[in-house]
Structures are given as structure tokens and as C-alpha cells.
Amino acid sequence: MRKTFPKRRYSACASAIAWSFYVFLASVLGSAPRADAADSLDLPGELTGFVALDSRVFFNSRQFPQQAHHSGLLSLVAAPEWYLEWNGGDDAVLFSPFYRGDLQDPERAHWDIREANYLHVGSSWELRAGIAKVFWGVAETQHLVDIINQTDAVEDTDGEDKLGQPMLHLKLVRDAGVFEFFSLPGFRERTFPGRHGRLRGPLVVAVDDPVFESSKGQRHIDWAARWSHTLGSWDVALSHFYGTSREPRLVSGLDRKARLRLIPFYDIINQTGVEVQYTGDSLLLKLEAIGREGQAQYRAAFVVGFEYTFFQFWKAADIGILSEYHFTDADHSAPLSSFEHDLFTGARLALNDVEDTQVLGGAIIDTVDGSLSWSLEASRRLSGNWKVEVDLRLFGNIPSRSPFASFNSEDFVQLRLTRFF
Amino acid sequence: MSVSKRLSLGILFLAIALPAVAETPQEKGHAIAIEADSRDTGFKDWKGTLRMVLMNRHGETSERELRMRSLEVPAEDEGDKTLIVFDNPRDVKGTALLTFTHILEPDDQWLYLPALKRVKRISSNNKSGPFMGSEFAFEDFSAQEVDKYKYEWLRDEKLGDIDCFVNTRYPQYGNSGYTRQITWVDKEHYRVHKIEFYDRKDALLKTMVLTKYRQYLDRYWRTHDMFMENHQTGKTTRLVWGDYEFQSGLSEKDFSKATLQRMR
Numbered sequence: 283m284r285k286t287f288p289k290r291r292y293s294a295c296a297s298a299i300a301w302s303f304y305v306f307l308a309s310v311l312g313s314a315p316r317a318d319a320a321d322s323l324d325l326p327g328e329l330t331g332f333v334a335l336d337s338r339v340f341f342n343s344r345q346f347p348q349q350a351h352h353s354g355l356l357s358l359v360a361a362p363e364w365y366l367e368w369n370g371g372d373d374a375v376l377f378s379p380f381y382r383g384d385l386q387d388p389e390r391a392h393w394d395i396r397e398a399n400y401l402h403v404g405s406s407w408e409l410r411a412g413i414a415k416v417f418w419g420v421a422e423t424q425h426l427v428d429i430i431n432q433t434d435a436v437e438d439t440d441g442e443d444k445l446g447q448p449m450l451h452l453k454l455v456r457d458a459g460v461f462e463f464f465s466l467p468g469f470r471e472r473t474f475p476g477r478h479g480r481l482r483g484p485l486v487v488a489v490d491d492p493v494f495e496s497s498k499g500q501r502h503i504d505w506a507a508r509w510s511h512t513l514g515s516w517d518v519a520l521s522h523f524y525g526t527s528r529e530p531r532l533v534s535g536l537d538r539k540a541r542l543r544l545i546p547f548y549d550i551i552n553q554t555g556v557e558v559q560y561t562g563d564s565l566l567l568k569l570e571a572i573g574r575e576g577q578a579q580y581r582a583a584f585v586v587g588f589e590y591t592f593f594q595f596w597k598a599a600d601i602g603i604l605s606e607y608h609f610t611d612a613d614h615s616a617p618l619s620s621f622e623h624d625l626f627t628g629a630r631l632a633l634n635d636v637e638d639t640q641v642l643g644g645a646i647i648d649t650v651d652g653s654l655s656w657s658l659e660a661s662r663r664l665s666g667n668w669k670v671e672v673d674l675r676l677f678g679n680i681p682s683r684s685p686f687a688s689f690n691s692e693d694f695v696q697l698r699l700t701r702f703f
Numbered sequence: 704m705s706v707s708k709r710l711s712l713g714i715l716f717l718a719i720a721l722p723a724v725a726e727t728p729q730e731k732g733h734a735i736a737i738e739a740d741s742r743d744t745g746f747k748d749w750k751g752t753l754r755m756v757l758m759n760r761h762g763e764t765s766e767r768e769l770r771m772r773s774l775e776v777p778a779e780d781e782g783d784k785t786l787i788v789f790d791n792p793r794d795v796k797g798t799a800l801l802t803f804t805h806i807l808e809p810d811d812q813w814l815y816l817p818a819l820k821r822v823k824r825i826s827s828n829n830k831s832g833p834f835m836g837s838e839f840a841f842e843d844f845s846a847q848e849v850d851k852y853k854y855e856w857l858r859d860e861k862l863g864d865i866d867c868f869v870n871t872r873y874p875q876y877g878n879s880g881y882t883r884q885i886t887w888v889d890k891e892h893y894r895v896h897k898i899e900f901y902d903r904k905d906a907l908l909k910t911m912v913l914t915k916y917r918q919y920l921d922r923y924w925r926t927h928d929m930f931m932e933n934h935q936t937g938k939t940t941r942l943v944w945g946d947y948e949f950q951s952g953l954s955e956k957d958f959s960k961a962t963l964q965r966m967r
Contacts, residue, residue, distance in 0.1 A: 328967075330793070330796055330797075332793075332794075365967060367967065371967070374965075374967075401965060403965070405956075406956060408961070408965065415820045416820060417819055417820040417821040417822075419821075420823075442819060453961060455956060455959065455961045460960070460961045510960075512811075512824075512960065517824045559824055561811075561824045561825070561826060562826070563809060563826065563828045563877075563878075564826055564828045565826070566824075566826060591826060591828070591829075593828055593829050593831070593832055593878070594831060594832060594880075598832060598833050600829065600832065634832055634833045634836060635836050636757055636759070636765055636836040637836070638794075638795070638835075638836060663792060663794055665765075666792075667792060667793040667794070669794045700794070702792070702793030702794050702796070703793065
């Protein structure tokens with residue numbers, strides 16, 4: 283979406299208007315017929331998915347003049363998914379587009395094909411061809427090893443939203459574990475907030491002017507392999523990736539229009555990853571580690587942590603405490619990491635009620651400079667196919683010399699209302 | 704009468720009396736469990752659909768729909784493998800739970816979260832926790848292996864028109880929410896018709912009534928209606944089973960972490 287939205291001026295009642303729009307849309311969506319959507323369209327297969335309304339409210343006013351006054355105040359997400367299988371599920375196709383509309387930040391407004399692939403299942407192998415999504419990892423607060431899909435960074439700050447990645451994915455299921463091989467043609471660039479958007483530094487990322495180490499640019503074919511296995515209480519995986527780094531180095535420079543910007547540099551890297559999880563009675567121990575070569579100096583990073591759950595702590599409710607330590611050994615030419623030597627401590631509450639109420643909250647502290655980042659995520663099912671989620675993110679104590687200093691005034695709360703179908 | 708004669712007479716008396724007193728209530732209870740288990744072995748695998756209707760004290764209901772499949776593991780010391788896929792409510796659609804049941808050790812469990820495409824190994828210490836907010840605990844869903852309990856026969860009793868054995872069973876696995884369960888098992892087919900669950904304080908917590916039994920492959924009986932009532936909260940959950948299918952050729956590979964990632 284490169285279309286520029288007209289500049290809007292918001293009055294004090296913008297919020298009230300937005301909310302009445304919310305209520306209107308909610309009532310329209312709520313009255314939609316409950317019949318199976320795929321049936322009513324005479325489409326073979328199964329049509330599911332969701333439509334959601336997001337509203338972000340920042341506690342502090344904008345810091346940079348181009349930023350919209352009420353960035354993210356109202357945003358709409360649509361994510362339908364169509365699935366068709368035959369041969370008893372041994373052959374299947376999946377199509378899942380994604381759209382976000384955002385009135386204030388045209389870089390945040392975007393569409394993507396999250397999945398469009400064909401799957402064939404053999405006796406002890408599987409082949410998936412097309413655009414797909416793959417997750418690697420065991421940790422909760424950073425996904426270090428996960429590298430197949432590019433992060434859709436305008437969606438959220440947690441790095442869990444991903445862009446669809448074209449791939450050929452072969453999976454061999456053996457007694458010695460699962461062996462996977464990936465060929466990844468077609469590189470996806472990371473999304474970043476535009477000049478009208480919040481949650482950015484003083485310099486905007488020139489998403490349209492990336493620089494690639496490979497002369498093939500986006501057409502460089504990347505490769506990856508992974509072995510994963512379960513040995514009693516231990517789940518382990520080893521992986522290797524060769525190709526264009528999903529994480530760019532951001533270097534200040536001039537873009538094509540000679541504006542001062544952060545230019546994303548995508549290097550060719552080799553990355554080896556390790557994942558280990560021990561599952562005990564109530565205790566989970568987790569480790570993710572990577573070694574990366576090709577981007578500045580050789581870089582090592584790990585995240586290590588635990589989660590301990592007190593089941594039925596109070597009536598049916600479970601309470602878990604979790605902590606993860608992040609370490610990155612990188613010099614200044616490496617991509618900026620907000621996880622250099624940081625400690626996360628938090629708690630997870632699951633009420634185990636009919637509405638499936640869940641809360642996850644915690645804080646990450648940088649053990650060297652004392653920067654703090656708080657986060658709270660709560661969700662609850664409403665009647666029927668509705669769900670409400672509240673996310674709160676607070677940043678503080680970030681030293682003014684830090685490249686993340688501008689986040690000090692980017693505290694926000696987000697409310698999401700989702701209708702599943 | 705000589706001492707030796709008296710002794711041999713005593714032995715003779717014992718020999719006659721033994722068969723009658725040999726079976727203690729514990730042995731009888733255990734024998735009933737073994738008979739019930741043997742009548743249900745050899746099914747290889749089964750699939751079924753499940754609708755759950757949850758009702759609170761005020762009569763408000765909410766529903767869940769899921770699919771379940773199970774693979775019989777022939778080894779005596781290992782439990783069955785089960786896979787549950789959630790279809791409704793829609794926000795958890797596609798979520799799947801894979802369980803490798805063990806007899807006394809904690810089960811192995813993996814949860815698949817479709818939004819993230821993530822398979823998460825989870826702790827199975829939640830045995831006494833509610834399943835999807837219902838009145839069924841995870842352990843109520845677990846495959847019923849003989850050695851998970853110690854048994855005691857209490858009495859014979861008619862439940863309605865059905866002649867039943869009434870047994871107590873005491874969970875032997877860790878983290879159970881129950882001190883004991885009282886079961887009503889019919890004498891003809893060894894099917895469970897009613898279970899009373901006693902909580903950790905030994906107070907009556909729940910009663911489950913199992914009805915609408917139908918026979919599959921001329922051998923395996925399956926209930927189509929399980930009604931659980933929580934006496935302490937007044938909430939109820941009804942499980943309506945359907946579309947049972949036996950021996951559809953499922954194998955180990957249908958119950959693996961790799962399969963979980965493409966579960967629908």
C-alpha cells in the first residue's frame with residue numbers, strides 16, 4: 283500500500299467518533315448470518331478467519347512533526363482463511379490473505395498473503411509448496427532462532443506477526459527425529475512504521491530503498507535445514523540457515539529522494555540455531571541460542587529461561603511465573619538489538635473459565651543501562667465468536683544516548699475486538 | 704485325634720474354605736476392572752466428534768465442538784495416544800492437543816497454536832484442571848488404564864433396571880483432584896454407567912452419568928452421552944459423542960509432533 287492517505291485533522295472528539303464507529307461496525311458484524319460462510323458462497327472446502335478492530339491510544343503526544351496526532355486510533359484487520367483437502371487430508375490447499383487498514387500511517391496499512399500453498403502428505407514425508415509460515419523456537423519473550431519468515435514489524439512490537447514466505451518445504455519423519463529442508467526463493471523485506479507512524483526513532487526507515495549484499499537482491503534463494511526430536515522430557519532442535527538476513531542493519535544515509543533516513547542493509551548470513559526445552563512436572567526450562575556469521579563480526583546470542591506453573595492456585599485458576607535472560611554478543615556494526623543483556627520477569631494467569639480469560643504480564647530490564655519495558659496482555663472470549671484483548675506497553679528509564687530513547691514517550695494501550703467466523 | 708490328623712483336617716478345611724474367601728473386595732474390584740479392560744482391547748484406533756454443552760447455575764449455556772482420535776498402544780505398561788482438535792469456539796479453531804498417556808508417570812503433551820504455527824510442549828501436571836472451562840477435568844478425559852487405580856468392590860446394586868457392580872477406585876497417578884471415585888459397572892457388558900467423584904477433602908464433588916451406549920464392530924461399546932454435574936458449583940457439562948469410526952487405519956504417524964503442525 284503506497285497510496286498516501288489525505289492528511290486529517292482531529293478534533294478533541296475524534297476518539298468519541300472512532301468509538302461510535304466501533305460500536306456501529308460491531309453491531310453490523312454481530313448481526314452477520316451465522317451460517318457457514320463457505321456454504322453460503324457455494325465454495326468447496328472451509329472458510330474461516332477473523333475480522334478485528336484495533337484501537338491504540340498513546341499516552342504522550344507525538345514527538346516528531348510528521349507523526350499523526352492519533353496514530354493507530356482506529357485500525358481494521360481482516361484475515362480470512364480458505365482450506366480444501368482431498369484424499370483424506372493427504373492433499374490440501376490453503377489460502378490466507380491478510381489486510382490491515384490504518385487511517386494514519388500508510389506504512390502500517392498493508393496487505394499480505396500469509397499463506398497460499400499446496401501440501402502433500404506421503405507415508406513418512408510431507409511436501410509443502412507455496413507461501414507459508416513456519417515457527418521455530420521455545421522461548422516466550424524473544425524468538426531468536428525463528429528465521430524462516432520475515433517479521434511484520436508494523437503489526438506489533440513482540441515480533442510474533444510474520445509475513446508469508448515462498449518456500450519448498452520437505453519434511454522427513456524418521457525414528458531419529460524429524461528432518462526438514464527448505465528452499466526459500468523470494469525475499470521479504472521487513473516492515474517498519476512510516477513517518478506518520480508512532481513507535482519509531484527520529485529517523486524513518488527507508489523501506490523502499492533497501493540495500494542487499496547479494497547482487498541478486500530479493501531474488502537470492504535462501505536455504506535452511508532443521509532436525510528436531512523428542513527424547514523423554516527433552517525436546518531438542520538444531521537448525522541452519524544460509525541466505526539473506528531477515529534482520530537488517532539500519533544505517534543512516536540518504537534515500538533516493540536525498541532525504542536522511544535509516545537505510546536497511548540485508549546481508550548474506552549463515553546462522554546456526556539450537557533449541558532445547560525440558561518439560562518437568564510443573565517446570566519448563568528453555569534455551570535458544572544462535573551463532574551468526576556474515577553480518578559484522580561473528581555474533582552469538584542466547585535466551586535462557588524457565589516457567590513454573592502453580593496449577594489450580596486459586597480454584598480453577600493457574601498461575602505461572604516465568605523469567606528469561608537475553609544475551610547478545612555484538613559489536614556496533616551488528617544490527618541493533620534491544621536484547622543485549624536483558625532480564626524478563628513475568629507472570630501468566632489462566633482462569634480456566636468458560637471465557638478462557640488469560641493475562642500475561644511482565645517487565646524486561648536492561649541489566650546494564652537500566653532501561654525498562656513493561657507489557658501486559660489480557661484476553662477474554664465474549665459470547666459466541668467474539669473476543670476482546672487489551673495490550674498495554676510501557677517504556678521507561680531509557681537513557682537519552684540509547685537509540686531507543688524515543689520509546690520513552692511511546693507508552694500505549696491497545697484494545698482489540700475480534701469477530702471470528 | 705493325633706496332632707498330624709488334626710493338622711491335615713485343618714488343611715482340608717482351609718482348602719475347602721479358600722475359594723470362598725480368596726477373593727477379597729480388592730481382588731474382586733481389580734478383577735472387574737481387568738474384565739472391563741479386556742473387553743475393550745484390540746480396537747486398534749477410533750475417531751469421534753464431540754459437542755460439549757456447558758451450563759452455569761443460571762441456566763446460561765455455551766458450546767464447544769471438537770474431534771478426538773485415539774490409538775491403542777499394545778504395550779502393557781504404556782497408555783494410549785490421543786489427539787484432540789478444537790473446532791468451536793472459533794477463537795480456538797484449529798488448536799490441537801496431542802497426548803501420550805502413561806500409566807503412573809505424567810503424560811507427554813504437546814499443544815499446537817495455529818495462529819503462530821507453534822507446537823508447544825506443555826506440562827501435564829494440570830490433570831485436575833478444567834478442560835476448556837467445563838466440568839470435565841483433563842484426567843476425566845484420559846484413557847482409562849487398569850493400573851491407574853487401586854480397586855475395591857463395594858456391593859452389587861441395580862441402577863434403574865441394570866444389574867451393576869459398585870466399586871471404589873483410588874487414583875494411583877500423581878496430581879489427581881480426587882481421593883476416590885465410585886463406579887457403577889453393568890454385569891452383562893462391563894460398561895460404566897455412573898461415576899461419583901470425591902475431591903481431595905473426600906467430599907462429593909461431581910457425578911457423571913453415561914447413557915446411550917451403542918456397540919461397534921460387534922464388540923466395543925461406546926457412550927454417546929456423558930452428563931457431568933458439579934454438586935459444589937451447580938454447573939453441568941453434557942458431552943454428546945457422534946460419528947464414531949473404528950479401525951480406520953490410523954498409525955503412530957498420525958499421532959506425532961510433525962502431524963500436529965498440519966492438523967486441521
